[in-house]
Amino acid sequence: MTYREVNILRKSQNKKNIILQEKKKEILKKISKEIPKLFNGKLSYVELGSGAIDKIKLLINKDVKYYVPLDISLDYVRKSVKKLKKQYPKIKIKPKKIDYSKQFKIPNLKETTKVYFFLGSSIGNFYNKEEIKFLKKLRKSISKNNYLFIGVDLIKNKTTLDKAYNDKKGYTAKFSLNLINIINRTQKTNLNIKDFYYHGFYNTKLKCIQGYLVSKVNQNFKIGNKRFFLKKSERILVEISNKFTIQSFTRLVSNTGWTTERVWLDNQKYYSLFLLK
Numbered sequence: 001m002t003y004r005e006v007n008i009l010r011k012s013q014n015k016k017n018i019i020l021q022e023k024k025k026e027i028l029k030k031i032s033k034e035i036p037k038l039f040n041g042k043l044s045y046v047e048l049g050s051g052a053i054d055k056i057k058l059l060i061n062k063d064v065k066y067y068v069p070l071d072i073s074l075d076y077v078r079k080s081v082k083k084l085k086k087q088y089p090k091i092k093i094k095p096k097k098i099d100y101s102k103q104f105k106i107p108n109l110k111e112t113t114k115v116y117f118f119l120g121s122s123i124g125n126f127y128n129k130e131e132i133k134f135l136k137k138l139r140k141s142i143s144k145n146n147y148l149f150i151g152v153d154l155i156k157n158k159t160t161l162d163k164a165y166n167d168k169k170g171y172t173a174k175f176s177l178n179l180i181n182i183i184n185r186t187q188k189t190n191l192n193i194k195d196f197y198y199h200g201f202y203n204t205k206l207k208c209i210q211g212y213l214v215s216k217v218n219q220n221f222k223i224g225n226k227r228f229f230l231k232k233s234e235r236i237l238v239e240i241s242n243k244f245t246i247q248s249f250t251r252l253v254s255n256t257g258w259t260t261e262r263v264w265l266d267n268q269k270y271y272s273l274f275l276l277k
């Protein structure tokens, strides 16, 4: 992903879910007051998919010795790290480029309790129950004494969810349609972005948001040796975002080797943060 593409993603994530972002911050503020009681001694924070480092800032306190932001798009993270270093000169910040869906190693963080963070709602973006494999793998690679905070977006009424993924300014649509530019650049195709529109909605039966690019015309294109035909109105699934209940996510976690220690909710029960061990 280029810096520009990540920026479009960030804007789309932030603008489409202004209410949700506020809910997430509300919970993080609650947790920040409790962190000194939850963990003893010096801490290392390790964040998966840290992005702009906006949320973790709410949780940093004097006990944090190391902060390791891990992200697939490191150029973007580095800009935020610079600012954070100025704000917290005593914290050792060690950004690392990783793909968290693959095996990865973190730097040596001596004499600290390691607390991992997977904030946002990215756990909902895995296909075909891949989130179970992901959590199992993470459990195996993190030692038993370490913790994981994980953000989980909760099921709410369809109108609210549909609205969140169809923001008025069209950021979500812009982000999804940008995939056409990426396909053209990486696959040497010549697709016209104007021949597609974005359609995202909450699928009540599957309990997930589905985002599609819909073809406005009959068209065909070649990727490598393979020719693809898209009829007018035919859809390409480009995003899913699974939504959970506290019970369904606790059940999911119990099949991965992790134990749910605590769950925090905002006052409207839109979003939750699980502490796993």
Ligand SMILES: C[S@@+](CC[C@H](N)C(=O)[O-])C[C@H]1O[C@@H](n2cnc3c(N)ncnc32)[C@H](O)[C@@H]1O
Residues within 6 Å of the ligand: 006, 013, 048, 049, 050, 051, 052, 053, 054, 055, 070, 071, 072, 073, 098, 099, 100, 101, 118, 119, 120, 121, 122
């Ligand atoms: C939606 S943003 C969330 C940022 C931040 N955690 C928050 O909640 O505000 C997702 C971030 O995860 C990163 N990301 C996505 N897939 C990744 C992967 N497979 N490995 C590492 N980072 C990834 C993206 O580059 C982006 O910075």
